[in-house]
Amino acid sequence: MTKCLLVDEDQEERQVLSQLLGQYGFDMSESASAEAALKLCRANSPDIVVTADRIGSMSAGEFVKRVRRAANGRKPVVLVYTEKANTDEIGSAIIEGAAEFLLKPFDRDLLEFKLKQVGLL
Template sequence: MKRGLIVDDSAVIRNIAGRILELLNFSSSEAENGAKALELCARSMPDVILLDWRLHGTETREFLRALRGLPGGGEPRIIYCATENDPLAISRALRAGADDFLLKPFDHRAIQEKFEENGLIG
């Protein structure tokens, strides 16, 4: 079973995304900030990370660079989740190591399509 990590300061978003991942046959874990997410990734690298656009205590680009520097950190597909369509912020996240982006609020269909586009599901 593939594994996903949801990194978001909102418990509601983490809960919704976790349920969607389960429907897509992924196990999931959650982190409310970048430090906790890096700790989880260092223990067991997920297949995909849904990454909030603002992380408390860690700038998103710093998190991406730190993650990509971990052993196996180049493997997970990272979907950057933004609340607004800010081309500059999205391009910065993509240059820092995100693979794709998804606008919030998202639903099952939006995540499924992103996962299909990124080769995570068939």
């Protein structure tokens, strides 16, 4: 089963994404903070990490870099989502290894397309 970690400070956002991703049969876990998410990455080695573009004071680029280090040699697919397209943030996250960026509001068809693109469906 594909293990998925959702990372967002906003519980409602996590709930929306959890419902969307849960439709694909992923084994879901959630975190409201970057530090807790990194602990989960070390302990559970998720296959996919879906995160907001900023978790607390940590940017998406920094978070992706730390996920890569915490994943015990595995390279989970990291999808980053945002409300506004910030080219600096997007560029930084992609350089650090993010697979894709999604814009909110979430579109089920686009999410499914992105999951297929990165080989998870």
